[in-house]
Amino acid sequence: DQQVKQNSPSLSVQEGRISILNCDYTNSMFDYFLWYKKYPAEGPTFLISISSIKDKNEDGRFTVFLNKSAKHLSLHIVPSQPGDSAVYFCAASFSGTYKYIFGTGTRLKVLA
Amino acid sequence: GAVVSQHPSRVICKSGTSVKIECRSLDFQATTMFWYRQFPKKSLMLMATSNEGSKATYEQGVEKDKFLINHASLTLSTLTVTSAHPEDSSFYICSARDGGAITDTQYFGPGTRLTVL
Numbered sequence: 001d002q003q004v005k006q007n008s009p010s011l012s013v014q015e016g017r018i019s020i021l022n023c024d025y026t027n028s029m030f031d032y033f034l035w036y037k038k039y040p041a042e043g044p045t046f047l048i049s050i051s052s053i054k055d056k057n058e059d060g061r062f063t064v065f066l067n068k069s070a071k072h073l074s075l076h077i078v079p080s081q082p083g084d085s086a087v088y089f090c091a092a093s094f095s096g097t098y099k100y101i102f103g104t105g106t107r108l109k110v111l112a
Numbered sequence: 113g114a115v116v117s118q119h120p121s122r123v124i125c126k127s128g129t130s131v132k133i134e135c136r137s138l139d140f141q142a143t144t145m146f147w148y149r150q151f152p153k154k155s156l157m158l159m160a161t162s163n164e165g166s167k168a169t170y171e172q173g174v175e176k177d178k179f180l181i182n183h184a185s186l187t188l189s190t191l192t193v194t195s196a197h198p199e200d201s202s203f204y205i206c207s208a209r210d211g212g213a214i215t216d217t218q219y220f221g222p223g224t225r226l227t228v229l
Contacts, residue, residue, distance in 0.1 A: 032216050043116070043205050043220035044156070089156065093216055098144050098209050100218060102156045 003027050004092050006103040014111050019077040021106050023090035028071060030092035034100070035064060035075045038087045047088075048075070051095075080110045114140050116208050118221035125196055126229055133191045133224045135206030141186040143211035146218060147179070150203045162189045186211070196228040 005024045013019045021035075031052040036044035050057040050064045050073070057064050063076045077084055087107045091100040115138040125131050135145055143164050148156040160181050162168045168181035178200075180192040189208075193200055203225050207218040 034217065036220070041203070041223065041225060043118070043207075043222045046217055046219065049217060095216055098216055098218070099146070099158060099161060101158075104155045 002104070003030075004090060004101045004103040006088075006090060006106045008106050009104070010107040010109070012109045012111060013080045015082055016079045019075075019080045019084065019108055019110065021075040021077075021088050021090075021108065023073045023075075023103050025071050025073075025092050025101075027092070028068075029094055030101075032093040032095045033064070033066060033073050034091045034093070035062070036089045036091065037084075038089060038105070040087075044089060077108075080108075082110045082112050084108060085110050114208070114210055114219040116142075116206065116219045116221040118206055118224050120224060121222060122225045122227075124227045124229065127197055128195055130192055130194045131196055131226060133193075133204055133206075133226075135189045135191070135208070135221050137187045137208040137210075137219075140208075140210045141212065142189075142208035143186065144209040145183055145189040146207045146209075147181060147189075147191050148205045148207065150205060150223075156205060159191075193226065196226070198228045201226055201228045 034049040035047040038044040048062045066073045087105045089105045090103045117136045119134045145162045147159045159174045160168045160170045162181045162183040164183045170176045183189040205223040207220045
């Protein structure tokens with residue numbers, strides 16, 4: 001039973017435009033969410049996180065939105081750059097447990 | 113940012129042998145480390161949680177006698193795949209949580225590609 005889902009396995013976006021990656025979760029007890037970026041044969045790199053007490057967190061070109069009623073979060077990258085091409089994983093956690101449940105990943109391709 | 117290293121990055125071994133993978137936090141003390149496994153084009157699956165000085169907590173379905181985890185210091189955790197078989201071939205990734213941080217963010221190592229012949 002996949003508690004964290006990324007329903008789009010891949011996404012292509014033109015350079016300079018906005019990339020929107022989506023993530024849905026089923027357990028309303030999750031209270032901490034993160035996005036990681038991963039290149040092949042490398043470990044994930046932390047991008048941005050959000051606590052359930054917020055609905056938005058911004059860091060440079062990356063913004064994460066959290067809609068608790070819909071159990072949905074999204075990552076916006078603007079403007080998208082070719083170097084952003086990678087697989088993006090969302091992860092959810094119960095704070096205090098430190099355990100992450102990862103989504104299945106979305107492969108983003110930014111076209112020059 | 114926090115740096116986590118893994119060694120080796122790649123290992124090829126014969127079936128029946130044991131392989132040890134090291135995970136180190138280089139610039140922080142990691143009270144908790146995690147071991148994940150990633151199958152091709154799949155998500156990262158948590159195998160076990162390792163707390164310094166105590167026994168690891170394994171996720172359901174993970175054989176603790178096959179995947180031995182030791183977290184002897186605040187900067188080092190090891191995963192030993194015992195009597196490896198071809199089905200153990202995978203990408204193994206560790207992560208570490210900064211014990212001094214107020215957030216739950218985990219920092220990941222670069223991963224180890226294990227191939228069992």
